[in-house]
Amino acid sequence: MNRSPDGLPPLREVIAEHGLAPRKSLGQNFLFDLNLTARIARSAGKLEECDVLEIGPGPGGLTRALLMEGARRVLAIERDPRCLPALAEVAAHYPGRLEVIEGDALKVNPLEKLSAPIRIVANLPYNVGTELLIRWLTPAVWPPFWSSMTLMFQKEVAERIVARPGSKAYGRLSLLAQWRCDARMVFEVPPKAFTPPPKVTSAIVHLTSRPAPLYPARADLLERVVAAAFGQRRKMLRASLRALGGDAEALLEAAGITPTRRAETLDLGEFCALARALEAR
Known part of the structure; x- marks a missing residue:
């Protein structure tokens, strides 16, 4: 049997042995290329003193890369029971460093099993990515x-x-991302890197949490202002912000923003100024 750099069988063999055809209903696209999974793991920074939370490990390609790159512990949440035997083999290869929870990442609270x-x-x-990001x-x-x-x-x-x-x-x-994080795109991943190849190109994004948001604002009010402004993004703000109730022009004036501007021209600081004006009102 061929062995990969980590001493485990190549992923193609693992998938064949366990009959793990990716399921569209679970949004599964498996990455086979261990060079690529290692690159993703390295993009996360130094892992030796960190616990890592992984969602949807599938047959364990990225999981293996995280462990090879020295992650202190990996907690993986996997919804597909078919993948558990393959992940158990990875856990046995890295004693005490991988724990797998079977379940839906939208419903499982992993915090009691992780240490800062x-x-x-x-x-x-793909089917839960944005929802999870917004929660985090x-x-x-x-x-x-x-x-x-x-x-x-x-x-x-x-x-x-x-x-x-x-x-x-x-x-x-x-x-939402840039208010509380430093966010950057790291690299693109072509469809051919996956099995099955998706119809779209993918990309890796790295977000680092800021100790405090970039500008002061109440999170719930900022969310309301942004939702109203982009809910009718082609309209001028004096029209789109009527959704907030009250006098939209007065609100814009209080925040020092010209009422004829459109949502996509405002920067983060101006949206936070609007949220503060809404709070004052």
């Missing part, structure tokens, strides 16, 4: 339980996370 500092590293299933960006208390996140998304979603004012991709996700 914590990094999240995942090739997120909007906890009740900041700073969050994680210090950084290194995540794979469809390139289109990755572009929305890092977009700047004035671009088509700029919107709610950009503001």
Whole structure:
């Protein structure tokens, strides 16, 4: 039997042995290339003194890379019971360093099983990726339980996370991520890297949590202002912000913003000024 650099069988053999055909219903696209999974793991920074949370490990390609790169411990949440025997083999190869929870990442609370500092590293299933990201960006208390996140998304979603004012991709996700994080796109991953190849290019995004948000604002009010502004992004703000109730022009004036501007021209500081004006009102 061939062996990979970590002493375990190549992923193709693991998948064949356990009959792990990727399932579209679970948003599964498996990465076979261990050079690529190692590159993703290295993008997360030094892992020796960190616990790593991984969502949707599948047959364990990225999991193996995280352990090879020295992660103190990996906690992996996997919804597909078919993948558990393959992950158990990885856990046996790295005694005490990998724990696997079978379950839905949207319903499992992993915190009792993790010790700080914590990094999240995942090739997120396409069907839950954005929802998980928004949850991790909007906890009740900041700073969050994680210090950084290194995540794979469809390139289109990755572009929305890092977009700047004035671009088509700029919107709610950009503001939500950049208010509390330093967010950057690390590299793209072509469809042919996956089995089965998705119809879109993917990209790795690295987010580092800031100790405090970039500008003062109440999270719930910032969210309301951003949702109203981008809910009708082609309209001028004096029209789109009517959704907040009250006098939209007076609100804009209080924040020092011209009422005829459109949502995509405002930067993060201006949105936070609007949230503070809404709170004062």
